[in-house]
Amino acid sequence: MDWGMKNRLASILSPKSGRCVMLAVDHGYFQGPTSGLQKPGETVAPLVEHADALMLTRGVLRSTISADVRIPIVLRASGGTSILQDDLSDEDRHVDIQDAVRLNVAGLALSIFVGSKNERRSLTNLAKLCDEGQQYGIPVLAVTAVGKEMVRDARYLGLASRIAAELGATIVKTYYCEDFEKVVAGCPVPIVIAGGKKIEERDALKLAYDAVSAGASGVDMGRNIFQSKWPVQMIQAVRGIVHEGKTADESWDWFQHAIG
Numbered sequence: 145m146d147w148g149m150k151n152r153l154a155s156i157l158s159p160k161s162g163r164c165v166m167l168a169v170d171h172g173y174f175q176g177p178t179s180g181l182q183k184p185g186e187t188v189a190p191l192v193e194h195a196d197a198l199m200l201t202r203g204v205l206r207s208t209i210s211a212d213v214r215i216p217i218v219l220r221a222s223g224g225t226s227i228l229q230d231d232l233s234d235e236d237r238h239v240d241i242q243d244a245v246r247l248n249v250a251g252l253a254l255s256i257f258v259g260s261k262n263e264r265r266s267l268t269n270l271a272k273l274c275d276e277g278q279q280y281g282i283p284v285l286a287v288t289a290v291g292k293e294m295v296r297d298a299r300y301l302g303l304a305s306r307i308a309a310e311l312g313a314t315i316v317k318t319y320y321c322e323d324f325e326k327v328v329a330g331c332p333v334p335i336v337i338a339g340g341k342k343i344e345e346r347d348a349l350k351l352a353y354d355a356v357s358a359g360a361s362g363v364d365m366g367r368n369i370f371q372s373k374w375p376v377q378m379i380q381a382v383r384g385i386v387h388e389g390k391t392a393d394e395s396w397d398w399f400q401h402a403i404g
C-alpha cells in the first residue's frame with residue numbers, strides 16, 4: 145500500500161485501534177431533504193469535532209461545509225435514483241477521480257446491490273472505482289445497500305461484504321445482523337456498520353456495542369445520531385463504545401447523565 149493510501153486510511157480508521165466513528169449525512173442523495181438534514185451544514189457543525197470522518201456528497205460538501213473544517217471526508221461517489229423509484233439499485237458512479245482529488249477526500253464510497261437486477265453494474269462500478277482509488281491513493285468504502293426484498297441476515301450480508309472486499313474495497317459498510325461474527329470472519333477488510341432507521345437511543349447504543357463486540361471496526365452512523373434530540377451526546381456515547389471500550393449499559397448511563 146502506498147504512503148498516500150495508508151495516510152488517508154489512517155485518517156479514517158485510528159492507526160492505534162483500527163476503529164472509527166464515521167458520521168453519515170449522505171442520505172439526501174436519494175431521499176432529498178431527509179429529516180434532520182434539511183440544513184446539513186447546521187446539523188453537522190456541532191458534531192464534526194466528535195467524528196473521525198464525515199460521509200457525504202460533493203454537493204453538500206461544497207455548499208455547506210467550510211473548507212477549514214478539519215475532518216476527513218468520505219465522499220459518496222454513486223447515485224442516480226430517488227425514493228420515488230421501486231428499485232433503488234439503478235445507481236451509477238457519479239464522481240470522477242479528479243473531482244475527488246480536488247475535494248481532498250480521504251475516501252470514496254459507492255453502493256453495491258448484490259442480488260438486485262443491477263448487481264453486475266454496481267459491482268463493476270466498484271471494481272473500477274477501486275482501480276482508480278489505487279492509482280490515486282484513495283481508499284474505497286463499499287456500501288452493501290439492501291433492497292426491500294433482501295433479507296438482512298449473515299448469509300446475505302456476508303456474501304455482499306466478501307464480494308466487496310474481493311473486488312478491492314478498502315473498507316466495507318454493512319448492517320448489523322444476528323451472527324455478525326460470521327460476516328466479519330468472512331471479510332478480509334475492516335467492516336463498519338450503518339445505524340439504519342432511527343431507533344431509541346439505548347437500542348442504537350446496544351447495536352453499536354454488539355457490532356464492535358462481534359468484530360466491527362466501528363460505525364458509519366447517520367440517523368441514530370442526527371435525528372436524536374441529543375445528537376452531540378449521542379455521538380459521544382457512540383464514541384465511548386467504539387473508542388473507550390464502554391459497554392452498552394455504561395454508555396447509556398453516560399448518555400443519560402450527559403442529557404441531564
Ligand code: R5P
Binds near residue numbers: 168289339364365367
Ligand atoms: C445510505 O445509503 C447511506 O449511505 C447512509 O449513509 C447509511 O445508510 C448510514 O446512515 P444510517 O446510519 O442513517 O443508516
